[in-house]
Amino acid sequence: MSTLHSSTQSSTVMARSPLMTWRTVDILTATMLGAAFGIAYWGWGQLYNGPITALKIGYAPLMGLFSGLWFLAGVVGALVVRRPGAALLCEVVAALVSMLPGTEWGATVLISGILQGLGVELVFAALGYRRFGLSVALLAGAMAAPLEWFFETFSLPAGGGGWYADWPAGDKLAYLAALVVSGALLAGLLGWMLTRALARAGALSAFPAGQEVLESRAV
Numbered sequence: 001m002s003t004l005h006s007s008t009q010s011s012t013v014m015a016r017s018p019l020m021t022w023r024t025v026d027i028l029t030a031t032m033l034g035a036a037f038g039i040a041y042w043g044w045g046q047l048y049n050g051p052i053t054a055l056k057i058g059y060a061p062l063m064g065l066f067s068g069l070w071f072l073a074g075v076v077g078a079l080v081v082r083r084p085g086a087a088l089l090c091e092v093v094a095a096l097v098s099m100l101p102g103t104e105w106g107a108t109v110l111i112s113g114i115l116q117g118l119g120v121e122l123v124f125a126a127l128g129y130r131r132f133g134l135s136v137a138l139l140a141g142a143m144a145a146p147l148e149w150f151f152e153t154f155s156l157p158a159g160g161g162g163w164y165a166d167w168p169a170g171d172k173l174a175y176l177a178a179l180v181v182s183g184a185l186l187a188g189l190l191g192w193m194l195t196r197a198l199a200r201a202g203a204l205s206a207f208p209a210g211q212e213v214l215e216s217r218a219v
Contacts, residue, residue: 012132013208013215019083019129025206026081033080034090037073038097044069045103060164061171064145064178068186070112071144074120075191078140079132080198082208084125087140091117108151115151119144120187132208134192141188145179 052066077090095113103109123140124132153162153172164172195209204210 012130013211014082014130022081022083026083026086029207030077030081030086030089031093033077034073034093035097037076037090038094038100041070041073041094041098042101042103045098045105049104059174061167061175061178064149064175065182066186067148067179068141068145068182068184069190071116071120071141071148071183071187072191072194074117074144075137075141075187076195078120078124079137079191079195080204080207080209082124082129082132084129085121087120087124088114088117091120112148112151115147116144119147134189137192138184138188141183141186141191142180143183144187145176145183149176149179 048063048066052063071091073094074087074091078087080086091113092110095110099107099109105112120140120143123136123143127136153164153175155162164175167175195204196213198204199207199209199213202210205214
């Protein structure tokens with residue numbers, strides 16, 4: 001029996017109901033995706049703390065334009081697994097794996113991962129885990145930004161005040177805008193493209209994204 005079903009109203013394929021019943025392959029795939037992104041996150045962190053920090057000399061809020069890649073795991077996890085909690089699980093695993101080699105941000109990486117995953121998750125939850133197109137992916141990537149921005153701007157470092165306590169309000173808002181744009185493009189658009197590429201390569205045949213490709217080819 002197929003583990004997937006499709007909507008009669010569109011070509012979108014959703015996970016089999018009940019949505020909260022995860023298959024073993026869902027858990028393993030979400031975990032492996034998170035781990036792979038975690039390794040990539042650590043590497044991106046080294047670059048972020050290297051050449052990209054030159055932006056601090058110019059206009060520091062523009063560094064937010066390069067932060068969207070850290071939201072990517074949640075978007076891809078949601079697009080692939082299409083079950084409640086997939087985005088959060090992928091982001092948390094990615095955060096934990098990226099912490100293992102050590103980063104300058106320490107345990108705050110895990111908190112960021114939780115908040116970013118929740119931001120992505122809220123978009124898919126609001127749509128009942130029934131829509132997974134490009135526009136939804138863009139919105140999900142963008143929505144990972146506000147919670148992360150609030151955490152960085154008002155909660156860090158320990159004791160409160162934020163990393164950017166000395167920034168004027170305009171710069172803080174500019175940083176938020178940069179994060180949103182980066183989330184939409186580097187997490188939403190890139191995540192949607194990556195999922196489509198994996199599906200077309202046959203790597204997601206056990207998942208709704210892969211089933212969509214098979215159905216489109218059968219027409």
